Structure formats: C-alpha cells, structure tokens
Amino acid sequence: MIQKELLIIIPAYNEEKNIIRVFEQLEKLKIPAIADILVIDDASTDRTGSIVTEKQYDLVTHIYNLGYGSALQSGYKYAARRNYEYVIQMDADGQHDVSNIPVIYKELQGKGADAEKADIVLGSRFMKESSDFPVSFLKKSACATFRFLIRQVTGRSVADPTTGLQGLGREAFFYYSKYNHFDDKYPDANMLMQMLLLGYRVKEVPAVMHARESGQSMHSGLKPGWYMLRMLFSMLTVIFRIKILRMDMIPKTYKDSCGKVKT
Numbered sequence: 001m002i003q004k005e006l007l008i009i010i011p012a013y014n015e016e017k018n019i020i021r022v023f024e025q026l027e028k029l030k031i032p033a034i035a036d037i038l039v040i041d042d043a044s045t046d047r048t049g050s051i052v053t054e055k056q057y058d059l060v061t062h063i064y065n066l067g068y069g070s071a072l073q074s075g076y077k078y079a080a081r082r083n084y085e086y087v088i089q090m091d092a093d094g095q096h097d098v099s100n101i102p103v104i105y106k107e108l109q110g111k112g113a114d115a116e117k118a119d120i121v122l123g124s125r126f127m128k129e130s131s132d133f134p135v136s137f138l139k140k141s142a143c144a145t146f147r148f149l150i151r152q153v154t155g156r157s158v159a160d161p162t163t164g165l166q167g168l169g170r171e172a173f174f175y176y177s178k179y180n181h182f183d184d185k186y187p188d189a190n191m192l193m194q195m196l197l198l199g200y201r202v203k204e205v206p207a208v209m210h211a212r213e214s215g216q217s218m219h220s221g222l223k224p225g226w227y228m229l230r231m232l233f234s235m236l237t238v239i240f241r242i243k244i245l246r247m248d249m250i251p252k253t254y255k256d257s258c259g260k261v262k263t
Helices: 016-028 048-055 068-081 100-109 137-154 170-176 189-197 223-244
Strands: 006-012 036-041 058-061 086-089 120-124 166-169 202-206
Touching: 006 016, 006 068, 016 036, 016 048, 036 048, 036 068, 048 058, 058 068, 068 086, 068 170, 086 100, 100 120, 100 166, 100 202, 120 189, 137 189, 137 223, 166 170, 170 189, 189 202, 189 223
Parallel strands: 006 036, 006 086, 036 058, 120 202
Antiparallel strands: 086 166, 120 166
16 A cells, blocks of 8 residues: 555544544545544553554554653654654544545645645634634633733734644654654643744644534543643743743754655
8 A cells, every 4th residue: 555645643542432433534535545544542441442443544552541642742753754744633532523634734735825835734713714613711711821822922823722633744743753842741832832933834724623522521620720730831831941041943854764864
C-alpha cells in the first residue's frame, strides 16, 4: 500500500461507543483515499483497540495511560519517522465532524483562499461561519482569558485557542515530536502561544462540531477548574522561557529520514 502525504491522528481512551461512528464518517467521505488513519490507544480498558484492528487502520497502543498530550506526541513521532508531510488531529468522540478534514488539508497545502501554506491550521468553534456548538460558562470564560493573553503577548487574535481540531505541517509536528517541546497532559492555548512566539504560521478556519453523545470528556467534573489554573501557569512559563530567557528560538528546520536538513 502506498503511503499518503497526509496522516489523520486520532488519540483515543475508552471510546468504543464513539470511534465506530467516526470510522463510518471517514469512510463515507472517502477520507482513507487521501489520508492514512492512525489511532493512538492510550491504554483503553474497553474494545477501542480491537475495533481499530478489525478496521485495519494503523494502531499505536500505550501500555499505560499517559494522557491526551502524550497520545498526540506519539502520533507526531510516528508521522515524523515515516516522513509524512501533513497531519490532522481529531478526537475519537465524534465531536469533530469529518467534513472539516478537506478544508484544513487545503489550507496546509496552500490551496485555500489566500494561497498561502500554513504551519498550523485551527478548526474554530467560534468564528462567524462556524456551526453552533454548546459550551459551558466555565469553558467560555477560560477561552476568553486565553484569547486575551495570546493577543496581549503575540499580537494575534485567535477565536478558538483551545480547539483540539488542528492540522500541522511537517515543521510544526516535527518540532512537537521532540523532547520538552510539547505539553504531555493538556496541550492547548499554551502550545498555540508557544508556536506563535516562535514564528510559526497559524491560520484559523470555521469548523463543524457536535456535542459528545456518549462516554466521559477529559474535562468533566471539577477538572475544568484545575485545567484552567494549570493552563495559565503553563502559558506564563512559555512567556518566560521564550520572551525572557530566549529559549527555543531556533531556526525552523528539520531533517528528513536521511539526515539531510531541510528548511
């Protein structure tokens, strides 16, 4: 089988009731014809891994539950080692509509309205053209806070700084695949701020999203409060590391599988 240039990364933890529908939607829109599908099973205790195997999609299984960020980074490492050109990450719970994939893919390729390639493409819930999506007051407050901080620090206005639906070009996911370049628990507005400060080209497109139908979100219960505090601290750490200490201010280069440096 010939490898595609695009890889779809789907981190999953106990999503047997949802991931089947995600696969059905991917196949309905014939996404496997333009992209390879990779699921990172973060030590699920249900049939998530078995379902992926039955569908014959690529599967990476964590022996221990390492968290959402670590699952994503496993996907980035997989993509970097196999020389993919682009990746699009989406959730396994069905919230991210599959119809967003072609839109994000075009922006990564530079085939969007402005014909300019992006390093990172965000699928936004809060742009004018986005579909209606229910968001709790706490999440709205967190989003507004992160939006304000990003604008003050980077000068960029981002409608949805916490979206998990993202596309990344090779430079971006190669950078994320390296040690200490990615939050292994809650990669979110902190990582977006980091990449903007490092000069990566970020675009935002309106997205179609749906509410979770079954299962439990990683932001359920009291977790949103802890998440917001942790995110604020992480964003301050990013500011200190990059703007004060000037750490990670490196040229955006990467090496291909033969070790040749590309720019």
